[in-house]
Amino acid sequence: MNDHEVGEYWNRNAPAWTTLVRAGYDVYRDLLNTPAFFAWLPPVAGLAGLDIGCGEGYNTRLLARQGAHVTALDIAPVFVEAAQQAETAEPLDIRYLVGSAAALPFAAETFDFATSFMCLMDVPDPALALRETFRVLRPDGFLQFSISHPCFTTPHRQNLRDAQGRPYAVEVGGYFDYQHGQPEEWIFGAAPFREQARHAPFRVPVFNLTLSQWVAAVVAAGFVLEGLQEPCPTDEQLAAHPFLRKARVVPYFLHLRCRKSGLPQV
Numbered sequence: 001m002n003d004h005e006v007g008e009y010w011n012r013n014a015p016a017w018t019t020l021v022r023a024g025y026d027v028y029r030d031l032l033n034t035p036a037f038f039a040w041l042p043p044v045a046g047l048a049g050l051d052i053g054c055g056e057g058y059n060t061r062l063l064a065r066q067g068a069h070v071t072a073l074d075i076a077p078v079f080v081e082a083a084q085q086a087e088t089a090e091p092l093d094i095r096y097l098v099g100s101a102a103a104l105p106f107a108a109e110t111f112d113f114a115t116s117f118m119c120l121m122d123v124p125d126p127a128l129a130l131r132e133t134f135r136v137l138r139p140d141g142f143l144q145f146s147i148s149h150p151c152f153t154t155p156h157r158q159n160l161r162d163a164q165g166r167p168y169a170v171e172v173g174g175y176f177d178y179q180h181g182q183p184e185e186w187i188f189g190a191a192p193f194r195e196q197a198r199h200a201p202f203r204v205p206v207f208n209l210t211l212s213q214w215v216a217a218v219v220a221a222g223f224v225l226e227g228l229q230e231p232c233p234t235d236e237q238l239a240a241h242p243f244l245r246k247a248r249v250v251p252y253f254l255h256l257r258c259r260k261s262g263l264p265q266v
């Protein structure tokens with residue numbers, strides 16, 4: 001499966017996805033993943049940034065509100081149209097375009113930084129996407145990206161619950177069994193059933209790299225890996241949103257920050 005075939009899946013998912021996330025049902029993104037990502041992000045005010053796989057633009061708008069000059073791209077035209085509509089309604093000076101992470105339509109050294117929120121695990125060749133990102137960054141520029149945690153988003157995954165129904169462990173398996181685009185079906189569980197029933201489930205092609213393959217791809221692209229982060233709900237977040245407890249049993253997300261060192265490559 002190539003990146004454009006994957007894009008057709010996402011284009012079909014886009015109308016329901018946009019409706020449901022704008023209604024607030026992507027609760028793990030809104031309450032855990034995105035706040036942790038932005039808390040870790042270096043200052044971006046005044047910098048030229050690229051957001052790769054922007055979807056309907058939720059995180060792109062947050063970047064722009066931090067004062068960055070943002071260009072954002074997505075492979076699914078329906079998502080880009082939805083993002084552009086939000087930009088027209090509330091201009092944040094974001095430039096949206098349709099394009100693929102596998103062939104970024106920009107000259108070398110165009111951006112000071114790049115972000116990618118929960119996209120790169122959805123592309124068939126993330127190593128190529130990382131090389132492309134490296135190319136369009138200026139020396140000393142950085143890429144910060146989030147993905148589903150590779151150690152716990154495995155072909156077999158089952159939440160285990162105690163006698164009171166509380167999640168206490170996750171059974172994982174098939175970690176090394178690579179899936180090249182087998183579609184997985186799901187929908188936001190936080191949406192009420194009547195909302196879920198209005199939409200066909202999303203179909204998302206899966207490409208599951210191991211943790212060491214992710215790190216190898218980052219390094220092979222030429223980046224220096226600056227750090228990893230695994231968002232974990234705080235006590236305050238758990239008190240306010242008890243359903244986040246599952247994300248304390250094991251991490252759902254992995255964040256990586258890597259830099260295009262200004263020093264000559266050896």
Ligand SMILES: C[S@@+](CC[C@H](N)C(=O)[O-])C[C@H]1O[C@@H](n2cnc3c(N)ncnc32)[C@H](O)[C@@H]1O
Pocket residue numbers: 003006007010011052053054055056057058059073074075076079099100101102116117118119122123
């Ligand atoms: C899980 S959604 C995340 C959307 C958005 N970043 C967010 O955080 O709300 C994954 C996104 O990656 C996009 N995508 C998948 N493959 C892509 C590719 N090769 N190039 C650019 N975008 C891609 C999809 O269309 C979709 O919008």
